[in-house]
Amino acid sequence: MDNQDILDRIQALVDEEHQLRASAPVGPESEDVEAAYEERRVRLRRVEEDLDQCWDLLRQRRAKENAESDPGQALTRPASEVEGYRQ
Numbered sequence: 226m227d228n229q230d231i232l233d234r235i236q237a238l239v240d241e242e243h244q245l246r247a248s249a250p251v252g253p254e255s256e257d258v259e260a261a262y263e264e265r266r267v268r269l270r271r272v273e274e275d276l277d278q279c280w281d282l283l284r285q286r287r288a289k290e291n292a293e294s295d296p297g298q299a300l301t302r303p304a305s306e307v308e309g310y311r312q
Contacts, residue, residue: 228296231283238276245269274304281307 245265278301285299 228283228286231279231286235276235279235283238272238279242269242272242276245272274308277307278302278304 245268248265282299282301286296289296289299
């Protein structure tokens with residue numbers, strides 16, 4: 226995976242995030258609506274975590290490139306690690 230692949234993935238995740246935030250689930254019964262909201266909330270959380278991981282990986286790759294090191298050695302860190310980073 227190169228930087229452009231990561232940027233493409235970031236764009237796809239941002240698009241999905243916008244779609245999830247803009248959509249409102251509709252269902253014939255309140256239980257269906259609640260289930261749809263919960264499903265959307267869980268998916269949105271996962272998208273946010275994936276975005277954090279992609280940005281972290283891209284930053285690592287760019288730092289390695291600037292240090293004239295192999296950007297291919299950058300590794301995707303666990304979401305639990307990158308979630309606490311300040312932007």
